[in-house]
Amino acid sequence: MPSIPDSDSTPGSDREARLLIERIAxxxxxxxxxxGGVRVCxxxxxxxxxxxxxxxxxxxxxxxxxxxxxxxxxxSAGRTLWLPDMPGFNDSDAPPRAAPDEDPLGPLLDAxxxxxxxxxxxxxxxxxxxxxxxxxxxxxxxxxxxxxRRLALVGSGGHGxxxxxxxxxxxxxAAPNREEERAALLxxxxxxxxxxxxxxxxxxxxxxxxSCHGTRFRSKEVSQAGGLQAALDTIGGPQLLLWGEYDxxxxxxxxVAQLTAGQPxxxxxxxxxxxxxxxxxxxxxxxxxxxxxxx
Numbered sequence: 001m002p003s004i005p006d007s008d009s010t011p012g013s014d015r016e017a018r019l020l021i022e023r024i025a026x027x028x029x030x031x032x033x034x035x036g037g038v039r040v041c042x043x044x045x046x047x048x049x050x051x052x053x054x055x056x057x058x059x060x061x062x063x064x065x066x067x068x069x070x071x072x073x074x075x076s077a078g079r080t081l082w083l084p085d086m087p088g089f090n091d092s093d094a095p096p097r098a099a100p101d102e103d104p105l106g107p108l109l110d111a112x113x114x115x116x117x118x119x120x121x122x123x124x125x126x127x128x129x130x131x132x133x134x135x136x137x138x139x140x141x142x143x144x145x146x147x148x149r150r151l152a153l154v155g156s157g158g159h160g161x162x163x164x165x166x167x168x169x170x171x172x173x174a175a176p177n178r179e180e181e182r183a184a185l186l187x188x189x190x191x192x193x194x195x196x197x198x199x200x201x202x203x204x205x206x207x208x209x210x211s212c213h214g215t216r217f218r219s220k221e222v223s224q225a226g227g228l229q230a231a232l233d234t235i236g237g238p239q240l241l242l243w244g245e246y247d248x249x250x251x252x253x254x255x256v257a258q259l260t261a262g263q264p265x266x267x268x269x270x271x272x273x274x275x276x277x278x279x280x281x282x283x284x285x286x287x288x289x290x291x292x293x294x295x
Contacts, residue, residue, distance in 0.1 A: 017206035024072055028083075032091075035114030038107075041065075041091035042084045042119060046076030053125045053149050054080045055294070056116065058141070060132030060155070060277075061219030064090035064211040067131055069203070070283035075290065082119070086137065087111040088217025090210070095217070105140055105222055112137075113145050125149050127294055131279065132249070133157045133219040139231035151232075152240040152290055155247050155276045157223030158231070161255055165248045167191040172212065185209055195246035195275030204280060229259060232266070239266045240293040244274030244281065267293070 028045040043065050055075060059067035065083035068075075075081050087095040087108045095107035120126070125147045130138030135156025142148040169191055172184035182205075189200050189208050232239060241259055243252035256268030271278045271285055279286040 014202055014206060017202040020203060021066060021069065021206065024069060028072075031119060033115035033118050035111050035118065038087050038095050038111035039093045040084055040087055040111050040115035042082055042115065045072050045081040045083070046079055048080065050079040052079040052294070053127050054082055054120055055127045055129070056082045056084075058084065058086060058130040058134030058138045059089070059211075060134050061157075061223060062212045062215045063132070063134070064207070064214060066207040066211060067134075067277070068279065069207060070280050071287055071290075074287035082116070084112065084115075085214075086134070086217070088215070090214035105137065108137070108217065109141055109144055112141060123147050127152070129153065129290070131155055132276065133223045136223055136228050136231070139228055139235065142235045143231050148235060148237065150238045150240070150294060151235060152242070152293055154242040154278055154286070155244060155249060156228055156241065157249070158226055158228030159250055159255055159259070160226035160228065161250055163249050164251055165191070182209070185212060192248060193275060193277040194281050195244065196273065196281060199281045232259070237265060238293070240269065240290070241266065242269045242271060242278060242286070242289065244276060244278035245270050245272050246274065247276045247278070249276055
């Protein structure tokens with residue numbers, strides 16, 4: 001497996017970024033699993049068997065398994081790591097559309113849970129994490145599935161507090177040509193995902209570009225509808241809640257204080273210098289924090 005670049009040695013070209021993605025993908029195994037007529041693409045990294053429970057990480061909206069690209073090596077060194085493209089994203093099929101009076105996340109959770117159970121067995125204990133929309137999805141998934149040993153969320157959606165977006169996003173799908181589309185995607189990376197301009201490198205753009213083009217599920221309304229705290233209270237057990245200092249989807253320090261108040265098993269961390277995509281922008285620190293929490 002190639003080493004994951006740190007912030008000073010990231011790929012300098014689109015070609016280098018694509019090659020790095022391909023090499024990391026090739027270090028794992030791909031599993032396409034069908035549940036209820038929906039094919040879900042999972043990637044497994046690390047040992048087939050481990051003393052630790054499998055670690056399952058869910059990506060964010062307009063995302064893919066590559067939201068965790070800079071974390072794969074560290075997190076799979078001593079355990080089995082499972083990364084899906086959730087239904088409606090990248091290499092997975094779109095789930096059926098929920099009826100107007102039904103839970104909009106229900107069909108996605110059905111396919112996600114059914115496909116995972118085929119891979120590791122129903123009721124197998126797991127450690128679970130999620131990023132952004134995937135944070136709320138992970139919390140909802142944990143309520144539905146059970147058998148969660150530890151839960152870790154980064155920049156989670158569903159918190160129900162005010163966002164602090166200072167720059168408007170651009171509709172890249174409306175761009176008249178590829179050049180303007182690329183410019184819009186780069187703008188959105190800076191506006192939403194990453195704080196440090198130096199972090200917007202060829203690899204970050206390649207992941208964002210591929211993942212945005214592969215998105216067919218509308219996650220924004222789900223993330224902004226709330227429900228995170230209720231799910232966390234239902235799950236119980238050890239929980240790690242992380243936000244980047246400059247995350248524009250929340251005001252992290254008061255939010256962390258609110259969510260952890262009176263909750264001895266709930267730990268809140270604000271990662272200094274990071275934006276929303278904290279596990280990419282501060283990968284080494286994030287990896288250390290998560291591995292410590294997982295034990």
